[in-house]
Amino acid sequence: MQYLENMMIAAEETKKEEAVGVETRGHPTELKTYIMESNNGLPRIQGSESLRVFPSPTKLPQISVLRLEYSRLSAIFYLDATDPRFLLLYTNDVADITDKLYSRLVESSTNSFDRIWLPTEVQDKISHLSGNVFRGFGLSFNDLFALEKRRELPIDELRMSASGVRSGRALEALNKDTMLKRSLCYSKIKVERGNSQSFVTDEVRFNGRVITKSGQSIDDHVSLIEIIRKIYRNLIEEIEQNSIGTRQVEGRTLIEGQAFELILDRQIEDLDRFSERLLSSSKPFRLWGIVNKISKDMRQIVAVDLHTGDPLNLEITPSLIRIYLSRGACGNTVLRLYVNTQHGFDSAIRFNGETKLGTM
């Protein structure tokens, strides 16, 4: 903890020096925390495809140092495995490098790691929790399903950011625009915690990277990470509890769970093209699947989540994506699909299911 605090102080001092024109040694090396989901608890972290992983133990059994190398890039991460399902990777190396190395790690097929995927409504909830002050936001929407022939609709790309306590009012104004309302989702939120003597302002990205932008209160940074981790854990556990499976009671095999539904505000015009993009095996969806044409307006998809290798069934109509997650499969699959559809097709999408997310 002391070590992390020192990282924060060093970054803060570098920024102060820059602000008064003192020559510094390059990019500000802010404290960055990546919240990483691990489907198999804490496995042996393996290198792959030229990503080299050099772990070193510390005196604390749950903490280790990881040096990651890819091509000419290299960075040191501090791995906190106190919660083996949601691991924390701390670093103060330059974000451009650590982001690339972290991507290599979570996308490697030899590990079962994934990012966490925070829906916009969850980011909004975090920013307004007691003790947090909403300090700004970034919006990012990129239509991953854009039709080849450009039409007036939809908005294919939108990026903007706003800072300050009243930035929420700017968002309210944007939400009133019918053209824009399907393209408004948080890429990041800025949250301040603490008091005037000791505080921190953190930038929380939708894919689980938290950067300390100002302040030196490591306690407030760590407590914010814990809040995010707890909220996310609850979401994932609820999804997994509602997945489709069976339960044994006194020798009887009972059926449990139900499919989750993503309700679209923006209609899918071309189901085949949508399915093809969704099942391209690449980022961000990481799904492979066979499409079964049920009717003009319905496709059944027999899929595999390439992150875990778990099977997944989907049903897609112009206004609905139904997700059948099997018991034992990773709940992160559902949130990855939901959040990336929010960012890449329709930010007005709604989650319908017997979970808290369905009532947000």
Add this chain to the structure above:
Amino acid sequence: MNYIIGMCKKHRDWVTVLADLGYNPYLIEQKFNTSSGEVVTPDIIVTSTKLIHSLVFECKGGITIDKDQLDRYATLDEATLFRWVQYAHPLFTLQNFRFDMCISDLEENHPIIAPMVKDVPIVTFGDLKITKTGQFSNDALESAFREPIDLSGKIPPLSYYPFGEKDKDPYVAAFVIRGLLAIAIKKAKGGPSVFDKTIITRDELLKFVFNPIFDALSNEHQGRLKERIKEVISWVMANKDMNEAFGTIEQMAGYKINRPLEKLINEANKFIANLETQQSLIPFFKS
């Protein structure tokens, strides 16, 4: 089966009539020995804690009705069923628990099915509506099905019970190929290989091909599905291009496998299209 399970769920775009009455899917294909010594195996039983009631479904996808089967169902009584539902429903007692038997059929078959069924209500699924003939003893249930239920704009769930052994080859093949890919992907994470000869005997493959509801099926049904899955796996793995595609995916553990996955989907679509052609040319292609 999917329609009935779906009606027990709060889906926005499907009928929620059974969910609204508190019904949950409870048992699939459970064999019962009735008090008069007969054996019945209903397709699905849904149970409502709210109504302290079970609804026992015999699903008829075709046009045949076994008269003996209906006679055996007539011997199913509260005491028999109660022994099976009491464990998960502590508030149920033999005194307050009731059940209704029900046939479900399809609209196009209903004129043939209906005259053969006496004293048992029938729930009929059409393209545009769900109708009921006969009468439920439970008032709430009777009231819920009294008027036809409009299906316009509704989207039936299809994947709770993904396929049966009698489904067509191309349809089943998609699930089998998916199951094999799931195994191949998991090999990179320390799992078995799709080329392991014992793979077909492993529960994990059956669940990857089907889904966890496989566990709830009767032994007989599981056996029939296993044989069907085994048959389709043998076709898939005998296909040189499919076999190679799985081999490449397994060999490339740790590397980007987008291209091999692209090859697999192309080969899978070709394989499925070929099965479709064979089925359309030879009506009874499968022995």
